[in-house]
Amino acid sequence: MANDNKYIPALRFPEFQNDGEWxxxxxxxxxxxxxxxxxxxxxxxxxxxxxxxxxxxxxxxxxxxxxxxxxxxxxxxxxxxxxxxxxxxxxxxxxxxxxxxxxxxxxxxxxxxxxxxxxxxxxxxxxxxxxxxxxxxxxxxxxxxxxxxxxxxxxxxxxPRFTEQQKIADCFVSIDKEIDATKRKLEQLKEYKNGLMQRLFPAKGKTTPELRFPDFQNDGEWRTMLLGEITSVVNRRNKSNRSLPIYSINNTDGFVPQSQQFIGMDSEARGYDISAYKIIGKHTFAYNPARINVGSIGYSGELKDILISSLYVCFKTADDVDDNFLMCFFNSYI
CATH class of the missing domain: 3.90.220.20 (DNA methylase specificity domains)
Structure with a gap:
């Protein structure tokens, strides 16, 4: 905000441009x-x-x-x-x-x-x-x-003089109102999405969804299969102790860098053995069996060559399975 040792804001409303320093x-x-x-x-x-x-x-x-x-x-x-x-x-x-x-x-x-x-x-x-x-x-x-x-x-x-104080304050207040309105809209969209998920996936004990797109109305019942029938386990260990980014999984963001999940832990300056960690490539699912009840499952998407703890169970899907569909199903309350 200081300009040539004078207290002048870098950005100023036009009517105050010639008011000099604060x-x-x-x-x-x-x-x-x-x-x-x-x-x-x-x-x-x-x-x-x-x-x-x-x-x-x-x-x-x-x-x-x-x-x-x-x-x-x-x-x-x-x-x-x-x-x-x-x-x-x-x-x-x-x-x-x-x-x-x-x-x-x-x-x-x-x-x-x-x-x-x-x-x-x-x-x-x-x-x-x-x-x-x-x-x-x-x-x-x-x-x-x-x-x-x-x-x-x-x-x-x-x-600064009161009129400029008020102008700046009004600007920030209006931005906060927009932020609040956007948050409310986001919450409404989340509720709408959750409602759709309940209707687009078959309810427990059912084999057809309550709501179906017109082009699939006559397709009959959905098949049910065990997860193991459409997935294969990934268990590639970091035996050579490669220094790769370490990730964790939480129930809101999926895969996140360990340094963000556990503040203060620098994954690039670690002093412990990581040879037992698992190497994760693209399009891989992973979950912690101890936390699967709260939805802690992640999908790596385009992430490539990252490490996660050996505690996680990792798997990939068969070629005829849409990963995004499966991830939506995992995130549903069905």
Whole structure:
């Protein structure tokens, strides 16, 4: 965002092109700490989360028993307040859309005047740049420790004029609305797909599907066969201890690199014997017998020469079997 040591955004709406650089101010110039414990404990208790900000615990099934005496010491959070949480150095500063109570361990921030746009700072305080600034300016922060108001105040934050704050905030809000609409559409499509799968595959104990494409209406019953009749086992071991990418299988994504499945495990810098691992080529199915009940089966598709644990059972289909059809069947609830 800095341009020739001036704080000017690289991308700017046309009406602000000639406004010059943004003013930079310390956090305490815009936000003050608030401690208000004057309540009758009848407000909802808020959970301070990285994904949803401050949200009533009941809305996310956050079941923590708190004594009435403890609640008396809780702070009131107003709509529009920001909260410094125990993990702000990882996920930024949280925002509250609710009035409620939060633990006295949290620091509540409230804007000092109306020219501070809530949504602008709601996005800025969760930005990668601001989180970098938090970590750069703060030493010794670890889980269980809180960023203090003094430390928050020691970081400069942008303060463009209110109209530009609002314009930027409106842009991000509209994008979030599109994201939410896309997520809802995706969930609807998933439900539609699951419904079709129940009807396009024969129900348990049946030999014909409830729903059938017109050109197959008169084809009669489906044949049933044992999986072993249309597949062959793949058991190629990595005897030469080749250094190949290691994959695992989960019940949502199928084959995934082991470094993604188990964060921090670098499959290229391993120090253990992989000669017993299995080498997987294209168009191969694999599953862990211990997890097949939760649908942990994968299909390698075009992946070639990868390794998976010897615990997996691997197989290929006969030439007259459509792999995609079989994978859809495995993913159905039939």
């Amino acid at each position: 003013k930079m101010v310390y956090g305490d110039e815009l936000f003050e700490p608030i401690v208000n414990k004057n309540h009758d404990s009848d407000l909802p208790i808020l959970a301070i989360t990285q994904d949803n900000g401050a949200i009533p615990r009941d809305d996310i099934n956050y079941n923590v028993i708190v004594s009435d005496k403890s609640i008396q010491g809780y702070k009131i959070v107003e709509i529009g307040d920001f909260i410094i949480s125990l993990r702000s150095f990882q996920g930024g500063i949280e925002y509250s859309r609710y009035k409620g109570l939060c633990s006295p361990a949290y620091i509540i921030l409230r804007k000092r005047f109306n020219e501070v746009c809530d949504d602008f700072y709601r996005y800025y305080f969760k930005s990668y740049k601001y989180i970098q600034d938090l970590n750069r300016n703060i030493e010794g922060i670890r889980d269980g420790k809180m960023i203090s108001y003094k430390q928050f105040s020691g970081i400069k934050i942008p303060f």
